[in-house]
Amino acid sequence: MxxxxxxxxxxxxxxxxxxxxxxxxxxxxxxxxxxxxxxxxxxxxxxxxxxxxxxxxxxxxxxxxxxxxxxxxxxxxxxxxxxxxxxxxxxxxxxxxxxxxxxxxxxxxxxxxxxxxxxxxxxxxxxxxxxxxxxxxxxxxxxxxxxxxxxxxxxxxxxxxxxxxxxxxxxEEERAEAFIDYSQAQMARVAETIETADPQRPRVFIDRAGGYSDDCCMSFGPGNFGKYVELAGGSNIADGIIPNTFGRLNPEQIIAADPQQVVVTGGHWDAYVPGGDWVGVGPGADLAAARTKLEGLTERTAMAGIDAVQTDNFHAIWHQFYNSPYYFVAVQRLAKWFHPELFADLDPEATLRELHERFLPVDYVPGYWVSLKGD
CATH class of the missing domain: 3.40.50.1980 (Nitrogenase molybdenum iron protein domain)
Structure with missing residues (x-):
């Protein structure tokens, strides 16, 4: 047959x-x-x-x-x-x-x-x-x-x-090169500033799909969002612990590292975990509801007493930046969270809006990130 x-x-x-x-x-x-x-x-x-x-x-x-x-x-x-x-x-x-x-x-x-x-x-x-x-x-x-x-x-x-x-x-070679040129120019806006200023790098924990399950905590090693952290002027606490792109940290490792910045990746995952504790960010997101969920994630054992919680440097960003050609927007957003003085003139939302207007089929709708800092 x-x-x-x-x-x-x-x-x-x-x-x-x-x-x-x-x-x-x-x-x-x-x-x-x-x-x-x-x-x-x-x-x-x-x-x-x-x-x-x-x-x-x-x-x-x-x-x-x-x-x-x-x-x-x-x-x-x-x-x-x-x-x-x-x-x-x-x-x-x-x-x-x-x-x-x-x-x-x-x-x-x-x-x-x-x-x-x-x-x-x-x-x-x-x-x-x-x-x-x-x-x-x-x-x-x-x-x-x-x-x-x-x-x-x-x-x-x-x-x-x-x-x-x-x-x-x-x-569509010409169109591809135009997109590549744009993404590289947007990355350079962060890379050149970090290289020139050589700032002190905050300790950063990337909480991959935080709240998706009761287990804590998925994260990234030296690749993907782990690399975004480095390019944005941070120090990934999982680097050296997670050897590959994806892996886990246990609560004790996070508490011991005392991250100064926490970034949770989130999305709307009712198809997988209905009513879960994941942070619902993405186009058109209810950011008040997302912020409430983000606050809830600070109460987990792994977050007990860490610097990021004490200073409200606790953020959420659209998970699919890990899985799309739009990664340069995430790098800009991380850089502005990590070094707000250095990147006072950088507007990641304007970059994301321009990306939609110049290249994408659908209109831009805000909602891709939220922070306990309020920015």
Whole structure:
């Protein structure tokens, strides 16, 4: 049965060739270092994660779903606020077939093949699971290439090449370079000031998805938000304890480190933890309610007596900055919290508004952060 499905899908792929006569065969190198041959510009695309629309939206803001024939069902659950904004403007996206995940083994190869994709865009973190389940071999048998991108595991290193890679696949190289130039210019506004001033770095604890569960506490090692802290002029207390990008600190480690700044990453996660203690920040968030939840998180054992609680240097920021090409906004926001005097003239909200106006399909709506300091 499986073989017959593969053969049927392979036949369908061959019949599609006539519609792609204008495509040019190119070889690209993905972020996994693999050389992949594809027909470009790509006409039919499967997103291995729904939140890859953050990248596509920046490249094709007028028609971000034009080439998407299937995607993983995570956007609506992990980022319901932006999902609603996109759905209001592009209602056709609700009709796009959805898939399970590669990492949890629920991806349906036959369903994917029946959609006749030119390429499957996969997140780097799913590579091991994809190969273990032989999804790559099964798709290769059907002539469907996988291209790996990354904007989570190593966003500082991989977002730019990922954006450039997708730009080439879609024939949007110029747009990709414009976005890259903008993001690098925004990062430089922080990097140059920190390098010149060489300020004393506050001890910082990043509370990853604080309140999502009763366990405390998830955090970041030297990568992702841990790297954002360093670039923003802080010192990540998990650096040297958590060896990789993601991990945990126990309450005793946090209390002993006595962080001077705490930053909780938050979002609206009713799909996962209904009514949880997570801090609901994101576009259109009720910031009064978010602040109340943030205050509640200061009462956990791990926060007992720490400097950040005593001085109200306790903040929350949109979790998806860890998983999108908008990381430079988070770095600016952290820098202004850590060094308000140095960055008195920096306005992260203005940066985020400009990002939407220049590059993104949906309008800017505030609500991406809140602080017990009130700023």
């Amino acid at each position: 499986l073989t017959s499905l593969f053969k049927a899908a392979a036949g369908a792929v061959l019949t599609l060739a006539a519609t792609t006569a204008l495509a040019e065969e190119i070889t690209v190198t993905d972020v996994a270092g693999r050389q992949v041959t594809v027909d470009a510009p790509v006409n039919r695309l499967i997103l291995g994660e729904g939140r890859q629309i953050y990248l596509l939206g920046a490249l094709q803001p007028e028609t971000p779903f034009e080439h998407v024939v299937g995607w993983r069902e995570d956007f609506s659950q992990a980022d319901p606020d932006n999902y609603a904004a996109y759905a209001a403007k592009f209602p056709e996206m609700k009709q796009i077939p959805t898939f399970g995940g590669f990492k949890d083994g629920t991806f349906d190869v036959e369903q994917a093949a029946a959609l006749q994709p030119d390429v499957v865009l996969m997140n780097l973190e799913a590579k091991a699971a994809t190969e273990d389940a032989a999804y790559d071999d099964k798709l290769a048998e059907l002539g469907i290439p996988i291209v790996y991108v990354d904007f989570r595991e190593a966003p500082l290193e991989h977002t730019t090449p990922s954006m450039r890679l997708i730009g080439r696949l879609l024939g």
